[in-house]
Amino acid sequence: MSETLPDAGADHxxxxxxVSEISQALKTVVEETFSWVRVRGEISGFKRATSGHLYLCLKDAEAVIDAVCWKGTAGRLGLSPEDGMEVIAVGRLTTYPGRSKYQLVIEGLELAGEGALLKLLEDRKRRLAAEGLFDPARKRPLPFLPSVIGVVTSPTGAVIRDILHRLADRFPRRVIVWPVRVQGDGAAAEIAAAIAGFNALPEGGPVPRPDLLIVARGGGSLEDLWAFNEEIVARVAAESAIPLISAVGHETDFTLIDLAADLRAPTPTAAAEMAVPVRLELMAQVGDDGTRLIGAVGRLLADRRQRLEGLARGLPNLRRVLESASQRLDDWAERLGNSLRAGLERRRTRLEHVAARIPSPQREIAVAGQRLTREAQTLARLAATFTRERQTRLAHATALLESFSYARVLERGFALVLTADGAAVSSVTALSAGMDLTLRLHDGAAGVTVSKAPAGGQGRTATRTRRSTAANDDRQRKLL
Structure with a gap:
């Protein structure tokens, strides 16, 4: 069978x-036909824009549809979308003409069945455990007997009545209830705020700060208990400075707050039993301990008394010991007086004997004065003799020095020839014509000038004459 297509150029x-008209027509048809739908699928490509809008895709095995959740609706969603989460989205279909696409505008979001909840729970549990939120080292011990107990639960349920009744039976304590919703939208935020609020109470304030917290709820399905599986509740429970008991659901129900709390109770009633001891049992135990303590103290005193009596029998009679000591003291006092007198007499005799052997100081001074006078006279004689000897030796040395002086030679008619700078002339070879000289005689000095340089022969003759004169001087010195 063939289909006849209209000719593109023919009139019709x-x-x-x-483009805008066809896009608007499609938008109207889609929005009117699918104004309210529930779509089940797996979240993929989730992202949160800076404006607060949420963008994601819902997919199954055969198709994908884009979805958007506006900022005002995103704050009211009952859960936080994540990739891989299977959900049921409630909203309306519309088109986006700018890209010729259709998309789902989400107005509500819920998990699709218990399997999806369990998968999300396992993923969240694994992530928080990796952070160490459930580490046993973080657990705090419970107080033995708390004065104030804070309870976070619904004020209208049977849970709070069971807790109060069990506390009254065991050991009445002051209880402060922080009412919260335990399921539904906003329940997780209220539970977290209650735990944080109890921890923020100051010590000694108008509202007493609890010593122990109990977070409780009755049993229910996984969806009913989901508020206690929210990450915000688990983190606040783990960070609580006040020890916390989790009592959510029945014994077979496990939530994330059970892992983050310091202790898990299988039921709210069991949490009350863990919080306080039984008063009657405690009183009985105190009475039994008191009786045992009294008996132990009595036995200890009897044993100490028996030992004391045994030791007392081994001690001597104190009166006799005192009398003997007093008599010995009197004897020693008498002997001490006698020994003191005898000792003084002996020391006096020895002192007189030693004093007799000591010579008279006046006599020693007189003898020393005579010896000093003799030695002074001897020293004076020796000093005079020494002075005379030194004077004689000095006179001989002076005469010998005078005999060696060139002045004696000048007295015999010789003259000393000096240059202008005071140097002695010892040879005619040192003379030159026009040289100024000084002739020193025995009674004075006169200046002369050399008119002609002496000849070589004369210089040698003068040299020989000086040497002959020097030889005569040597002979004269030997004669002297």
């Missing part, structure tokens, strides 16, 4: 639409 009655 089909209307001509603009």
């Amino acid at each position: 009655n089909l209307p001509i639409f603009t």
Whole structure:
């Protein structure tokens, strides 16, 4: 069978639409046909824009549909979307003409069945455990007997009545209830705020700060208990400075707050039993301990008394010991007086004997004065003799020095020839014509000038004459 297509160039009655018109027509048809739908699928490509809008895709095995959740609706969602989460989205279909796409505008979001909840729970549990939120080292011990107990639960349920009744039976304590919703939208935020609020109470304030917290709820399905599986509740429970008991659901129900709390109770009633001891049992135990303590103290005193009596029998009679000591003291006092007198007499005799052997100081001074006078006279004689000997030796040395002086030679008619700078002339070879000289005689000095340089022969003759004169001087010195 063949289909006949209209000729593109032929005249026909089909209307001509603009792109905007056809897009708007499609938008109207889609929105009117699918104004309210529930779509089940797996979240993929989730992202949160800076404006607060949420963008994601819902997919199954055969198809994918884009979805958007506006900022105002995103704050009211009952859960936080994540990739891989299977959900049921409630909203309306619309188109986006700018990209010729259709998309789902989400107005509500819920998990699709218990399997999806369990998968999300396991993923969240694994992530928080990796952070160490459930580490046993973080657990705090419970107080033995708390004065104030804070309870976070619904004020209208049977849970709070069971807790109060069990506390009254065991050991009445002051209880402060922080009412919260335990399921539904906003329940997790209220539970977290209650735990944080109890921890923020100051010590000694108008509202007493609890010593122990109990977070409790009755049993229910996984969806009913989901508020206690929210990450915000688990983190606040783990960070609580006040020891916390989790009592959510029945014994078979486990939530994330059970892992983050310091202790898990299988039921709210069991939490009350863990919080306080039984008063009657405690009183009985105190009475039994008191009786045992009294008996132990009595036995200890009897044993100490028996030992004391045994030791007392081994001690001597104190009166006799004192009398003997007093008599011995009197004897020693008498002997001490006698020994003191005898000792003084002996020391006096020895002192007189030693004093007799000591010579008279006046006599020693007189003898020393005579010896000093003799030695002074001897020293004076020796000093005079020494002075005379030194004077004689000095006179001989002076005469010998005078005999060696060149002045004696000058007295015999010789003269000393000096240059202008005071140097002695010892040879005619040192003379030159026009040289100024000084002739020193025995009674004075006169200046002369050399008129002609002496000849070589004369210089040698003068040299020989000086040497002959020097030889005569040597002989004269020997004669002297």
